[in-house]
Amino acid sequence: MWKPDRGSEQPLYQQIADDLERRISYGEFPPGSLLPSERKLAEQLGVNRSTVILAYSELRSLGIIESQTGSGTRVSKFKWGMTPRHTPNWHRYVEGGSFLPNLTFLRRIREALQKDKSLIDFASGELGADLSPVEEINQLMLENHYTEYLGYDNPQGFVPLREALVGFLSHYRNIQTTDSSILITSGSQQSLYLITQCLLAPGDAVAIEDPSYCYSLPMFQSAGLRLFRLPVDNHGVKPEDIRALYKKHRIKMLFINPNFQNPSGALLHPERRRELLEVASELGLPIVEDDPFSLTAYNGSPPPPLKSMDTIGSVLYIGSLSKIAASGLRVGWMVAPHSVIDRLADARQQMDFGLSVIPQRVAAQFLKSAHVQPHLERLRMNLQFKRDLLMEALDRELPGLITYTAPQGGLHLWCRIIPEVQDNRLLEEAIRQGVIFAPGSVYGSDSGYVRFTFARARAEDIGPGIAKFAAALRSTIR
């Protein structure tokens, strides 16, 4: 007799529902016939009764079966009888597409945060309202009077925003570019998506850092790319590792987050930056420089981006307003050679006709305003303050149980947990205690790490949040 596969990624109830649907459609259970009781089927299949209840309720919602109190569960006559109407099996469609779902941990975190608004949030990698220029953006939005017709705009991006970025990137990042070399995107995420979909092909090998934000994105696997990992130490990746990977796997592209890397906080060493560009030029290897955090450097002197040192055009530079102003604006950019920008702008036309002009206008005004400099100074100071609160709380609550290197910029603290813990048990216990974080395995191949984002939670919640985390950790290792 068929039994559900406990090793499968598909939930047990779904497997049971699919099997019953198959048996019904093959006539094993004709229209109107009685199905086994929940208890009996649970016994036959060796599962909990609640799993069968879920399977039946799934089939009921599709109109395949009907239940009436006292007379059991029957195959629907309406659906399987005279009338030829069939509800599409949406599950098959949902699972059939080529775009993979998010990692289980990330879905769990999203669900927990949606359900319980009181959770102290060390998981969401973004600024809290206290660090975002909310008032300034509000004021700019009020000043916006839309006298012009809001029609389709250039899919490459709103020209005044691209012009504002030319000045911003030159002043703050020493990147000299022109508006025709800039593509506006819906955050850095879309830049990564466009690169993986439009510049690479299924089967291509690419290198990503380990640990890395990219590791958490099934978008790379959805694009059919083969991922190879480069270990990150306190000074970032080692250029000789890239050469070795190229020799072995002919990698087509390198994805790197050199400044206050997510999640490790590592800063690529200046010498390694130089060597990395040399390796790239020797191999003709494109580098995607993902640079969302550099302007958060607490000492106010962000390191030079690879793009500013790139004399031959090896670097695709991506940035966004998410980690320095507001993630919900969804304004990001890519600086790249014209041929790349043209190709990706053409793809944008097919995907969504470009980003809405409204956030682009607000972003252009913000970047040209006198608000930027004082906002960035305040941001750096407050981030450092919150980082210190987090480190003090960890030292106080978990002496000897956790180690970390203090980051010099960015939003995250990457911690190693010394005793052995299971990521999922720790996460569930932390949620029960009222706090949430990102398990390290989301970002890399090593277990036993935790990423705390200190930018999102309110300063006064950081200490209590870590006390809750400490209680969760202690009860998990017990």
Ligand SMILES: Cc1ncc(COP(=O)(O)O)c(C=O)c1O
């Ligand atoms: C390294 C890195 N790149 C890209 C992104 C995507 O950010 P956004 O699309 O909001 O700009 C993130 C978000 O956490 C990130 O940490």
